[in-house]
Amino acid sequence: xxxxxxxxxxxxxxxxxxxxxxxxxxxxxxxxxxxxxxxxxxxxxxxxxxxxxxxxxxxxxxxxxxxxxxxxxxxxxxxxxxxxxxxxxxxxxxxxxxxxxxxxxxxxxxxxxxxxxxxxxxxxxxxxxxxxxxxxxxxxxxxxxxxxxxxxxxxxxxxxxxxxxxxxxxxxxxxxxxxxxxxxxxxxxxxxxxxxxxxxxxxxxxxxxxxxxxxxxxxxxxxxxxxxxxxxxxxxxxxxxxxxxxxxxxxxxxxxxxxxxxxxxxxxxxxxxxxxxxxxxxxxxxxxxxxxxxxxxxxxxxxxxxxxxxxxxxxxxxxxxxxxxxxxxxxxxxxxxxxxxxxxxxxxxxxxxxxxxxxxxxxxxxxxxxxxxxxxxxxxxxxxxxxxxxxxxxxxxxxxxxxxxxxxxxxxxxxxxxxxxxxxxxxxxxxxxxxxxxxxxxxxxxxxxxxxxxxxxxxxxxxxxxxxxxxxxxxxxxxxxxxxxxxxxxxxxxxxxxxxxxxxxxxxxxxxxxxxxxxxxxxxxxxxxxxxxxxxxxxxxxxxxxxxxxxxxxxxxxxxxxxxxxxxxxxxxxxxxxxxxxxxxxxxxxxxxxxxxxxxxxxxxxxxxxxxxxxxxxxxxxxxxxxxxxxxxxxxxxxxxxxxxxxxxxxxxxxxxxxxxxxxxxxxxxxxxxxxxxxxxxxx
Numbered sequence: 292x293x294x295x296x297x298x299x300x301x302x303x304x305x306x307x308x309x310x311x312x313x314x315x316x317x318x319x320x321x322x323x324x325x326x327x328x329x330x331x332x333x334x335x336x337x338x339x340x341x342x343x344x345x346x347x348x349x350x351x352x353x354x355x356x357x358x359x360x361x362x363x364x365x366x367x368x369x370x371x372x373x374x375x376x377x378x379x380x381x382x383x384x385x386x387x388x389x390x391x392x393x394x395x396x397x398x399x400x401x402x403x404x405x406x407x408x409x410x411x412x413x414x415x416x417x418x419x420x421x422x423x424x425x426x427x428x429x430x431x432x433x434x435x436x437x438x439x440x441x442x443x444x445x446x447x448x449x450x451x452x453x454x455x456x457x458x459x460x461x462x463x464x465x466x467x468x469x470x471x472x473x474x475x476x477x478x479x480x481x482x483x484x485x486x487x488x489x490x491x492x493x494x495x496x497x498x499x500x501x502x503x504x505x506x507x508x509x510x511x512x513x514x515x516x517x518x519x520x521x522x523x524x525x526x527x528x529x530x531x532x533x534x535x536x537x538x539x540x541x542x543x544x545x546x547x548x549x550x551x552x553x554x555x556x557x558x559x560x561x562x563x564x565x566x567x568x569x570x571x572x573x574x575x576x577x578x579x580x581x582x583x584x585x586x587x588x589x590x591x592x593x594x595x596x597x598x599x600x601x602x603x604x605x606x607x608x609x610x611x612x613x614x615x616x617x618x619x620x621x622x623x624x625x626x627x628x629x630x631x632x633x634x635x636x637x638x639x640x641x642x643x644x645x646x647x648x649x650x651x652x653x654x655x656x657x658x659x660x661x662x663x664x665x666x667x668x669x670x671x672x673x674x675x676x677x678x679x680x681x682x683x684x685x686x687x688x689x690x691x692x693x694x695x696x697x698x699x700x701x702x703x704x705x706x707x708x709x710x711x712x713x714x715x716x717x718x719x720x721x722x723x724x725x726x727x728x729x730x731x732x733x734x735x736x737x738x739x740x741x742x743x744x745x746x747x748x749x750x751x752x753x754x755x756x757x758x759x760x761x762x763x764x765x766x767x768x769x770x771x772x773x774x775x776x777x778x779x780x781x782x783x784x785x786x787x788x789x790x791x792x793x794x795x796x797x798x799x800x801x802x803x804x805x806x807x808x809x810x811x812x813x814x815x816x817x818x819x820x821x822x823x824x825x826x827x828x829x830x831x832x833x834x835x836x837x838x839x840x841x842x843x844x845x846x847x848x849x850x851x852x853x854x855x856x857x858x859x860x861x862x863x864x865x866x867x868x869x870x871x872x873x874x875x876x877x878x879x880x881x882x883x884x885x886x887x888x889x890x891x892x893x894x895x896x897x898x899x900x901x902x903x904x905x906x907x908x909x910x911x912x913x914x915x916x917x918x919x920x921x922x923x924x925x926x927x928x929x930x931x932x933x934x935x936x937x938x939x940x941x942x943x944x945x946x947x948x949x950x951x952x953x954x955x956x957x958x959x960x961x962x963x964x965x966x967x968x969x970x971x972x973x974x975x
Contacts, residue, residue, distance in 0.1 A: 294761040310754035313343045316457040320450045332780040338450025349466035349518035351458040355451035357409035365416025366440040395666035396659035402652040411697040466519040477508040482580040488551030489569040513650040528640025536633035538647040541846035545882040546623045589631040596624040615953025648843040650850035662700040692800035711805045717768020722794035725776035772797045827877035835908030845881040895941040903934040921970030931955040
């Protein structure tokens with residue numbers, strides 16, 4: 292069954308509740324806007340539609356506040372543009388295009404869909420104020436400009452307020468519940484992944500399948516963590532726990548691969564005690580995953596940590612590398628305990644938890660420039676059509692397609708044609724149904740009750756489509772144009788020619804958007820992979836600065852990069868997943884270098900040691916990039932020897948010197964293995 296057919300004919304309970312709440316919020320928005328005598332109540336309905344995309348209370352409140360803020364800023368900028376360029380329409384349109392381009396670029400610097408929507412609203416509001424004023428430029432004045440801006444802000448605020456009210460009062464769904472579910476998925480998948488990493492008989496495909504699920508889950512929880520703060524006094528505590536959980540899971544991913552890769556790639560150096568330790572850890576991880584009581588799981592992790600510490604004291608290690616591997620195993624379990632505590636705090640806030648940095652969005656100004664040029668081109672095409680046709684319907688070419696351009700910009704490249712195609716289908720359905728509804732309404736009593744009755748019957752299927760992610764573009768493409776075509780309000784014109792023209796304008800705009808997305812494409816997979824790896828190498832180099840960087844800082848910067856590398860790797864169809872492995876290696880190298888730096892600076896930090904440490908960090912960054920190109924950097928071995936000698940001369944303790952030697956030996960193996968794997972991989 293096609294996803295759209297399933298959504299409409301076999302909706303689940305949550306989809307039905309979503310659609311009922313959507314109908315009520317839009318009906319309430321229309322009622323309030325008409326009662327207040329607002330000029331275009333349809334924009335209040337549009338506002339309510341956009342806020343239905345995620346129905347969780349915290350997300351609706353956050354999006355409502357962001358929408359209001361973006362609308363106010365956009366309206367003020369629109370007034371400023373008119374004040375400066377009212378006599379020069381071309382310059383005014385150019386200023387609006389630049390404003391839209393700026394916000395399209397800025398939208399690429401955030402991960403949350405709500406903030407992306409805020410940038411879209413700031414761009415759209417400025418465009419609305421300017422364009423609606425220029426429709427009747429001969430009678431424009433300061434008072435009329437203010438009235439237009441005031442009306443647009445009031446309409447959008449009414450829609451947002453009604454959506455928030457309905458979300459709070461009827462069948463409320465909390466962000467906390469979603470975070471709890473997402474956290475459970477992350478913890479279970481992390482335990483499964485660690486078991487596979489430490490098992491001798493696991494496959495490369497199995498490990499990467501779980502790593503992909505972990506990264507997807509981390510980004511979903513990160514995106515929602517900021518919204519949970521709007522759900523009562525305990526909200527900030529839940530948000531802090533979610534950020535800590537995501538951050539510490541990144542640390543687990545960094546550590547566990549060391550133990551697993553050593554066992555798989557250097558079996559001749561694996562001693563009996565090491566295999567015994569890993570088998571013990573796998574058994575414990577599996578037991579934790581099988582239990583549904585995370586307090587029991589945390590106690591099991593604490594017992595495992597005590598057991599490993601006891602074994603570490605009793606074991607005699609044959610080399611610095613063996614000593615380092617034992618230390619990693621103990622640290623891994625300590626991080627796992629923090630993860631389990633953070634998960635529990637998603638239900639019961641724990642004020643003793645430390646605040647961790649949330650995972651940041653990867654910022655690439657090349658991608659930002661591509662998105663900005665795309666949105667500006669869509670607006671520019673609409674502006675040319677509007678200027679030469681003087682059609683009010685052509686204004687839709689410059690509004691909704693620009694909003695969709697900004698909101699779809701963060702989608703993976705392979706998904707954009709599919710999403711925009713579904714959007715076009717939704718618009719086509721809205722054009723046909725909208726004309727039928729107009730004909731029906733023109734024969735009715737035209738009272739608010741009849742208007743709501745008819746619109747509710749029409750909007751309900753669109754909301755069912757909006758409730759499911761695969762069919763969401765159909766729902767958006769149907770509901771927004773339907774509202775613009777009908778223009779519900781106190782003085783509905785029921786002008787078939789005007790409505791048909793508007794429908795054609797919206798459809799044309801979305802088709803133009805489709806071809807602009809096909810024409811201006813983001814950088815290719817290979818280019819983006821290289822840029823992501825270079826950004827990681829820059830962060831490795833930044834760790835050489837005198838200012839100490841915490842692991843949270845590095846985790847927060849690596850999270851989105853890892854997801855993008857994994858998505859790029861998946862889309863390539865490669866079974867080797869070398870690019871994902873390179874991302875995980877970069878994550879691990881950052882952790883190792885930070886721990887080495889702390890170990891050195893806590894005991895000895897003489898000028899010779901400081902100089903050698905900076906040279907070593909530089910060599911580490913260069914060696915990482917060279918290994919990604921299938922080459923070895925001989926300078927890294929030399930820099931490691933120099934640092935080791937400087938530490939020995941400075942009087943560092945034997946235990947710490949042994950740890951440093953183990954770190955350097957293990958990293959050397961990593962670069963050799965990575966360079967060999969990349970050099971032997973088939974070239975794309």
